[in-house]
Amino acid sequence: MNTKTIFVTVGTGKFESLTKEMDNIAPKLNDQITIQIGSGKYEPKNCKWFRFSPNLNKHYAQADLIIAHGGPGTVFEILDTGKKFIACANRDRTDPLHQVEFLEAISKETKGLMYCAKIEDLFKFIQKSRKTKFEQYKKSKCWMDKEVTTFIKTTPKKISKFALFKKLINSYINIAKTLTKIK
Amino acid sequence: MVKPKIAIVLGSGGHTTQILRLVDKLGNKYNYSYIIANTDHTSKKHIRIPGKIYYIFDTRLKTDTNIFKIICKFVPSTIQTIGILLKIKPKFIIACGPAVCQHVLILAKYLFGAKMIFFESWVRVKTKSFTGKLVYSFFTKNDLMMVQWKPLVKKYPYSKFVGRLG
Numbered sequence: 001m002n003t004k005t006i007f008v009t010v011g012t013g014k015f016e017s018l019t020k021e022m023d024n025i026a027p028k029l030n031d032q033i034t035i036q037i038g039s040g041k042y043e044p045k046n047c048k049w050f051r052f053s054p055n056l057n058k059h060y061a062q063a064d065l066i067i068a069h070g071g072p073g074t075v076f077e078i079l080d081t082g083k084k085f086i087a088c089a090n091r092d093r094t095d096p097l098h099q100v101e102f103l104e105a106i107s108k109e110t111k112g113l114m115y116c117a118k119i120e121d122l123f124k125f126i127q128k129s130r131k132t133k134f135e136q137y138k139k140s141k142c143w144m145d146k147e148v149t150t151f152i153k154t155t156p157k158k159i160s161k162f163a164l165f166k167k168l169i170n171s172y173i174n175i176a177k178t179l180t181k182i183k
Numbered sequence: 184m185v186k187p188k189i190a191i192v193l194g195s196g197g198h199t200t201q202i203l204r205l206v207d208k209l210g211n212k213y214n215y216s217y218i219i220a221n222t223d224h225t226s227k228k229h230i231r232i233p234g235k236i237y238y239i240f241d242t243r244l245k246t247d248t249n250i251f252k253i254i255c256k257f258v259p260s261t262i263q264t265i266g267i268l269l270k271i272k273p274k275f276i277i278a279c280g281p282a283v284c285q286h287v288l289i290l291a292k293y294l295f296g297a298k299m300i301f302f303e304s305w306v307r308v309k310t311k312s313f314t315g316k317l318v319y320s321f322f323t324k325n326d327l328m329m330v331q332w333k334p335l336v337k338k339y340p341y342s343k344f345v346g347r348l349g
Binding site for chain 2: 012102104139148151
């Protein structure tokens, strides 16, 4: 089996269970593994690791397979690279379910990533990812800016007193005109 | 023509990236000013369209359960916010972020008559966020609420589905 490079990232927080699991399976895999561990306390023994890096693009480019947490910022960044990608939901967080929900939805939409629901299954997913093909992710349409610009255009500006006065007089004139027509 | 003034509340991390992507799309048409939490040091570097930058005390709740602590955090931040909003006098206020934006949005609407523009984060597929719930209870029909996933539209009756920024 030829060696490949695997890059693991957990974002700015911590994701102890993923770093531990990756450290445990590292001897079984015949690959070069680098882990970005964030602010986690557990320090891996069987593979290279670092805490933070201002730019992860270099690591993404070198890797054949990327494993990451379910933070959408990271997920969209990696999907754009088009690399093989396994995402795990981080249940250690204060709001544990929102990453699960997000990853379920996005994995239904594209085949650019594999969603690993249980961290214990990570080894199986890594084996599976060697055989499967990943699709390039197409960015979804977004017309948020148009919505905002139309909203800003359509909101009425504050009417000054002079303009209000003008409007009043105009309406009086209109009434007068209609009255004269009736006669 | 005078550019409309827009105040933008940057959250942190992912919230900042989302809002700044929206600002990039909106372009140079408006006069922006940014409000940042003072614990957040990374957001300032990412701003691409220049504008005035103001700092407020961070009120992010996260793990706080003590009500007294929360009030202690909110009071100085509220006073600061009023001062900042007096300087900016925004016509519109955009936010998406965490708890930092709640009182800024509400004060801007009810004291300064700004229109609220709020969108739910791209993680929210089916469930509302805490900030979303709280801010939405202050919404009227004159404000704009947007969501980035279709299932959420049903939960916010006035909201609009606008596609996803990612």
